[in-house]
Amino acid sequence: MKGKKIVPFTLCLLLLSSSLIACSKGTASKEPQTGADAKPIKLTFWSGVPAEAGPQLAVDNWNKQNPNIQVEYVRYVNDDSGNIKLDTALLTGQGVDIYATHNFPRFETRVKAQVALDLGQFKDYNIDEMMGPEASDWKVDNKYYAMPTKRDLHFIWLNKDALDKAGLAVPYNWTWDDMRMYAKKLSEQKQWGMLQDMVTWDFVLDSPMAVEGVVKPDGSSNMDNRLTKKILENMHAMMYDDKSIPLYAEQLSKKMPVETEFLKGNAGMYYAGEWIFRFANNLKDYPRDFKIAIAPIPKVTKDQENYRVFGGLGDAIAINPQSKNIDAAWKFLKWYADGGMLPLTQGGRIPSSKAVNSDEAFKVLLQGVEDKYDVESMKKVLFSKDFKTFQSKLAQQMIDARKEQYQLYFTNNQSLDQMFVNLVKRHNDFLKQTKK
Known part of the structure; x- marks a missing residue:
């Protein structure tokens, strides 16, 4: 009797061990057989985009076309707490099959945690060919663990009517000093000359290091480079001297809804990105009487x-290696990238796949609201070849450390020089630790 009980128990352990080994190696599972009486495969897709901004419609379209593979959309808020929620779900096996990451440092951390499948095992889709050379910004150790799916670009939103009133042209080849001047002049007729999302403060400071490098040729920190200093000095002066942008502490404590303030006409400029289209195109909830x-x-x-400008490609979608339906997840991901995501375009997410016509995507982007935009500047910036883009490669630990330091500077609790002394020391210590 004991022998008969041991055999199945041992077999179960062997099966469990083999399945865990397969998962750890990222081996693609076979799609279950589906027949007339078979239950549909169920996938969960997590992303930081609000469901009503296109993802739910995209998923609904898929579900209608694919009754045997049904996808549920789960939205997480793309902030620190929201990303912790996703990470927890991935690490504790809470049924995440597919998920999007919206910045590279977080994504790299997930790859190191082995919660992103190596997509190189699939031979029926060429990411480099379909997405273009900028896709390689999302490689980790020269491998794709996710597929970037949209054009990603930060830019300056402008109240065109306010510019015309101030006698200012729509700028193109300009500098931070020019932007400071624009903000100061626009603040004479608006509450604020410029507003900015808190999330973009870090990306602003990443740009110089995309040019000059995160470290110097001798291997020491380059976080105190001249271009970063210039940006920080300008922003501090805009707060305290010109009063053309809000005080950092005030914006942080009040959790200022900057996109709403801009669309209400309370600011002349707004530093953000293409994701704001989901607000700007929603004239019902955000009515406005000015052109952008x-x-x-x-x-x-x-x-x-x-x-270089922060951007390139974004919304990198990965497959969880622990998914029980990896082949089905891959099938959905290819469909989504090659046009299934078009419902997200009016919210600013322009597909990056060559399978999607750019002119068609631009029409969807401004459909029904063409008269609310300066279309010439939209096309000129969104599809420009005049500047290169980058994805931040700075480690998340140093992004957090830098934030601690510039917050002290922007609240006048330390000088700029002291900020850089502290930051460079932290970075050099970090570099030494990572070499061990």
């Missing part, structure tokens, strides 16, 4: 070489 133009992120100085 856009301008590229300015250079720091006129002599700046190899100018």
Whole structure:
């Protein structure tokens, strides 16, 4: 009797061990057989985009076309707490099959935690060919663990009517000093000359290091480079001298809804990105009587070489190696990237796949609201080849450390020089630790 009980128990252990080994290696599971009486495969898709901004419609379209593979959309808020929620779900096996990550440092951390499948095992889709050379920004150790799916670009939103009233042209080749001047002049007729999302403060400071490098040739920290200093000095002066942007502490404590303030006409400029289209195109909830133009992120100085703007491609979608339906997840991901995601376009998410016609996507983006935009500047910036883009490669630990330091500077609790002394020391210590 004991022998008969041991055999099945041992077999179960062997099966469990083999399945865990397969998962740890990222081996694609076979799609279950489906027949007339078979239950549909169920997938969960997590992303930081609100369901009503297109993802739910995209999923509904898929579900209608694919009764045997049904997808449920789960939205997480793309902030620190929301990302912790996703990470917890991934690490504790809470049924995440597919998920989107919206910045590279977080994604790299997930790859190191082995919660992203190596997509190189699939031979029926060429990410480089379909998405273009900018897709490689999302490689980790020269491998794709996710597929970037949208054009990702930060730029300056402009109240075109306010510009015209101030006698200011829509800028294109401009600098941070020019932007400071614009903000000061626009603040004479608006509450604020410029507003900015808190999440973009870090991306602003990443741009110089995309040009000059995170470390110097000798291997030491380059976080105190001249371009970063110039940006921080300008922002501090705009707060305290010009009073053209809110005080950092005030914006943080009040959790200022900056996109709402801009769309209400209370600011002349707004530093953000394409995700704001989901608000700007929603005239029911965000009515406005002015046209919007856009301008590229300015250079720091006129002599700046190899100018780069945060962007490229984004919304990198990965498959959880622990998913029980990896083949089905891959099938959905290819469909989504090659046009299934078009419902998200009016919210600003322009598909990056060559399978989607750019002119068609642009029409969807401004459908029904063409008269509310300066279309010429939209096309000029959104599809520009005049500047290169980058994805931040700075480790998340140093992004957090830098934030601690610039918050003290922007609240006048330390000087700029002291900020850089502290930050460079932290970074050099971090570099030494990671070499061990």
